[in-house]
Amino acid sequence: MEISASSRQILAGLLESRTGQQIGIGRRWRVDAALAPIARDGGFTDVDELVKRIASGQAPALAEKVLEALLNNETYFYRDKLPFDLLFAEPLKRIEAARMKERRLSIWSVGCSTGQELYSIAMSLAEQATRWRGWTIDLVGTDISRTATERARAGRYSQFEVQRGLPVLQMVRWFEEEGAGQWRIAQPIRDMVRFENRGIADRPPMPGMFDIILCRNVLLYFADSMKRLAYTRLADAIRPEGALMLGAGETVIGQTDRFVSDPDSRGLYRPAPGAEARRVA
């Protein structure tokens, strides 16, 4: 049964006030699918009853559970593949040259969900061990979903998750079979990454330090005002020669003046000239 318009409004308000995310038209179908099992498990007659209970303010734990279910945690290893090929070509070479003196590379996966994006990068860097020997590499993932970041930290994936997007050779090399359809990413790769439970509106984890920021398929869920704040946070986090990657079909054009298109790498963005001065000010 489809949920009522008033329930939908309550849920949209809850999601936006707590995370800044909106329930767009394309995402509406997920609401019913995501909440029906919670309503059933909680003994509610339908999702509307569940929403009424949340709206009463008497069930914070239930509200948290609903909120987690509303967040879109869709991700997989090497998602869309092409962006990873792109990143590991010219932009990484350029950043490597710029950072040769400090020998430090810092990458931030924003809205990292269950961690597959950051682990994909970690595996690729681990496969270039000679190139990065002697470097300090910071791989940081953040997400507003506590459940997702806990799962990312654990590095455990179901059979479905482990094979989606991940070449079998890498699976064999970097994953351990735990039985019952569970696979865990190996300790050396887990040791390379760090996951934090924080939203895009929060202060960046390492201000001004990131060479590469991946913020793919995250900002499309936000209202314009929240997007502006998010771009400010990203600009505050990135180094002047850094690279920002958005999702396919996402662009900074018309959204912010803190980033500009990278003329050398289609689909990547650089901090706008003067962005650093603004940050210091």
Place this chain on the structure above:
Amino acid sequence: MKTCLVVDDSKVIRKVARHILETLDFTVEEAEDGRAALDHCTGSGMPDVVLLDWNMPVMSGMEFLRALRRVEGGDAPKVVFCTTENDIAHIRAAIEAGADEYVMKPFDRETLHSKLQIVGAA
């Protein structure tokens, strides 16, 4: 349009795979065991991809793969195992025998699509 030969003794799996592959713009051919698949490859021409079950009567997926890689032109098709043999030992054995990718059953459209992209067929 690329061609995929689905080799599985289960009619249901062949039907499901055909449905998914056709939505991914593949021309689909079917064989119910390794022997029939090998006859198909040597008789009707090599497909671009073989989606291959492991346990089948007459000739297993592994026997088919070893035989395929020995025949002329048999190194060309990308071979993606698609099986319930989901442990690391089987996966390693398949790679050593010349498999290009591995799908653990049960599978869905996204998994299959991503594996076909990895082997450069989709």
